[in-house]
Amino acid sequence: MPGARVWISPWIIHRHRGYWQAPDAFMPERFENQASPWTSGGPFMPFGLGPRICIGAAFAMAEAQILLASLLKAYSISRLDQRPVLPVGGITTMPSYQARFRIEAR
Numbered sequence: 001m002p003g004a005r006v007w008i009s010p011w012i013i014h015r016h017r018g019y020w021q022a023p024d025a026f027m028p029e030r031f032e033n034q035a036s037p038w039t040s041g042g043p044f045m046p047f048g049l050g051p052r053i054c055i056g057a058a059f060a061m062a063e064a065q066i067l068l069a070s071l072l073k074a075y076s077i078s079r080l081d082q083r084p085v086l087p088v089g090g091i092t093t094m095p096s097y098q099a100r101f102r103i104e105a106r
């Protein structure tokens, strides 16, 4: 219908059974051997899609990997309890509560 508003919800698409096997499971291996699944144009769209895709996507991914590699090289990080942390949808995705961690120098 001309003039209709179309809302795209990455939250729903990222959890849609039509696109994902076990959509609620944390399975990073589903992206194995894909160079940049976050910008591939498929149903995974954390940075949006198309001509207005996040201009900082490559920077954000490089920054996150460098930060994680630097931290994990120097420290070992473990949970203080085993209560699951669930994602809560809002303007951004937030953890369901502030989990506590133990950080020890390696």
Ligand code: HEM
Pocket (backbone or CB within 6 Å): 046, 047, 048, 049, 050, 051, 052, 053, 054, 055, 056, 057, 059, 060
């Ligand atoms: C994990 C980190 C980030 C996530 C998840 C993220 C996500 C997004 C999303 C979903 C959009 C909207 C895309 C659309 O309209 O389809 C966006 C736009 C944008 N992002 Fe990011 N972003 C991140 C980091 C960054 C960084 C580090 C920068 C800058 C250095 C940045 C700059 C921008 C800009 C300028 C836009 C507007 C692009 C436009 O409208 O043409 N973002 N981002």
